Amino acid sequence: MTTASSADAVPGKPAVAVLGTGIMGSGMAHSLLRAGLPVRAWNRTRSKAEPLATAGATVTDTAEEAVRGADVVLTMLNDRRAVTETLTAATGGLRPGQIWLQSSTVGLDATTDLAHRAAGLGLVYLDAPVSGTRQPAEQGTLTVFVSGPSAARATVRPVLEAIGQRTVWVGEDPGAATRLKLVANTWVINLVNSAAECLNLSEGLGIDPQLFLDAMKGGPLDTPYLQGKSAAVLNGDLTPSFALSTALKDSRLILEAAEAAGVTLDLVAASAERFARAEDAGHGDQDMIATYYAGRGA
Known part of the structure; x- marks a missing residue:
């Protein structure tokens, strides 16, 4: 050797x-x-x-x-x-x-x-x-x-x-880090879908999404993540920093872990459904904020 x-x-x-x-x-x-x-x-x-x-x-x-x-x-x-x-x-x-x-x-x-x-x-x-x-x-x-x-x-x-x-x-314990990662990903997955839904509702109600983002900017509910992911959608640049199909995979891993632990995660379950719809519509290779497309026309 x-x-x-x-x-x-x-x-x-x-x-x-x-x-x-x-x-x-x-x-x-x-x-x-x-x-x-x-x-x-x-x-x-x-x-x-x-x-x-x-x-x-x-x-x-x-x-x-x-x-x-x-x-x-x-x-x-x-x-x-x-x-x-x-x-x-x-x-x-x-x-x-x-x-x-x-x-x-x-x-x-x-x-x-x-x-x-x-x-x-x-x-x-x-x-x-x-x-x-x-x-x-x-x-x-x-x-x-x-x-x-x-x-x-x-x-x-x-x-x-x-x-x-x-x-x-x-x-x-070799599983301890993975457990923490699943918790951290729960936050990210729910956050990105919340951002997508706010953009969907803004457009559905005839509100310029940028007006919503400006209203949040600098306040206690603002985050760089909200601003950055929303800008990606509004600018039409969905180059993946984290692919939607990978986010769907991780959502399912979180749900498996939660079920085994006897925990109900309603938001992650809904997020997984949105990711699946967006993937079925051809957005799996785009950034995970493409979950936005799962709510268009709803």
Whole structure:
């Protein structure tokens, strides 16, 4: 088995394999490179990883090649299936003692399953979902929720400091960080749908939506999120910072967790229905504020 080349090694800085270079993974990889960490990047569709090469990353053909010799393996993929398939593809290049920083939002059951799989491979599993979207990922200003063995903190600290402005250590239990992430996503999902519904109602009542936004601006009920997401709709720029289809997936994970906990979440259930209608209408690849389209004409 080969290890990372001497050209990849930087004294005192962990080598990182980034598996998954979509909206979030690509931004996180750029942040790691800016911090001077060696990065090997892999994506199922190689063309999505190629731009990282010009920033200094080594783009590999396989997940196995990416993880070979890495100190930290960072996964930022869409769902449980993608993470599981990628782990299987990478197995030949993994070694006992590597830290697996699992940042994909996959839900509670999947997190438990992945932790068991990591233990079977001798990996140090850190449950590490993030709060933030495209711009914070690109700027290295995410909030990272982490749970797992405290002994791994020193090694992974440079990675966490590169991708985030804040790290919240939740505990040793690998599911604790995911639980916190689901709570945080509940707030975001309900907030974005509230913004969309206010725009829908403004237009339905013949009120210029900008008048509503101006009325809220600077007051105790205003938020940068309301202003920014509403502006995206009004300007017609729905370039995804967080895709609607991903928000729908996360909504369903939240509802699954709530049901298992005996909690009723009426707002998230309604949000999931809106996301589903918007996705069915062809807006799944747009930013999640495209939930606006689920209320037009209602």
